[in-house]
Amino acid sequence: MRRLPIFFVLDVSESMAGEPIAQLQSAMESIVEQLRQDPNALETVHISVIAFAGKAGMVVPLVELMSFYPPRLPLGGGTALGEALDELMTRIEVEVKKTTSDQRGDWEPVIYLLTDGRPTDRTDAAISRWRKQYASRAHLIAVTLGGGADTRVLKQLTDDVVALDSGGGDDLSRFAQWVSASVAAQSQALDMGKSAPGISLAKAGEAGISLVKDSDSAPVDEQVVVFTGRCHRNKKPYLLKYNAVSVPGNFGAPAGQGVYGLEGAYPLSEEYFEWSSEGGAASTVSSDQLEGAPPCPHCGAVTSFAMCSCGKLMCCNGPGEQTCPWCADTIEFGKGGGSSFDIGRGQG
Incomplete structure (x- = not known):
């Protein structure tokens, strides 16, 4: 047949x-x-x-x-x-x-x-x-x-x-x-x-x-930003997802740039990297544009939004010395509250 x-x-x-x-x-x-x-x-x-x-x-x-x-x-x-x-x-x-x-x-x-x-x-x-x-x-x-x-x-x-x-x-x-x-x-x-x-x-x-009509134009792909991090305890990867929000005042974000609210933190497996394109992040986002920092979805550390000097995200359970799960360098985290920083976003 x-x-x-x-x-x-x-x-x-x-x-x-x-x-x-x-x-x-x-x-x-x-x-x-x-x-x-x-x-x-x-x-x-x-x-x-x-x-x-x-x-x-x-x-x-x-x-x-x-x-x-x-x-x-x-x-x-x-x-x-x-x-x-x-x-x-x-x-x-x-x-x-x-x-x-x-x-x-x-x-x-x-x-x-x-x-x-x-x-x-x-x-x-x-x-x-x-x-x-x-x-x-x-x-x-x-x-x-x-x-x-x-x-x-x-x-x-x-x-x-x-x-x-x-x-x-x-x-x-x-x-x-x-x-x-x-x-x-x-x-x-x-x-x-x-x-x-x-x-x-x-x-x-x-x-x-x-x-979809012929006159429809290509949208600006600024509705979602994503970041990839690793757990500092077991080195397992996770994904942070933020959605664009419309708010007055931009919460202090640079003029003309969007503000993104946290949707969630999702555990990943190493398979994620097998399906990802090679190369660096498509662009960066300022930490001032982001609202919300969730705990680590793997170990429950207080924040999954700590950044090593290598430019990669990891989880952190407060001030002190930790080893980066990406580059294995030892880094000292303070109490936070410092200046904003740029993070490489995923390609979406």
């Missing part, structure tokens, strides 16, 4: 830390659960997952719906959209069966690309290759999460760009219902011998998912 390949290309950059990536995980589980209730989908649908942060990679190869289980999504620094597209094109070449004199190939693949930010790598060559070699034989739908995605780049890739305005749980729940219904309708039509109807963007509108 001819297969209907569905590829999910998911942004797992560090700006997705916390609730967003948990909600995306839940949405994937909901899509699979709903599709498994449709006998036609069980016969034809095959699913693959590609993730991208600073690096891209296949997380799940193309497998039949009944054998597919939503993977635990990784997290990394950076948004390597160009690399993700290269990985997608490789997987299509390797895994999607072509029609030959001996066999009928798979149906046209459907790709859902979800992202919440701007690319941190070069995308021109990958987009050009996609449009020349793949756009006519696959249907790619780009989905933006929140207001930080670069819709101008996505519009170069596909005309079908839709927005989940908040990128929150309700939006992703509606997205999961729309994907499930659309894929089920596609598989039913194929089972009845009809030509593939394609994924209906009109149905997306009915689900409260808005179509």
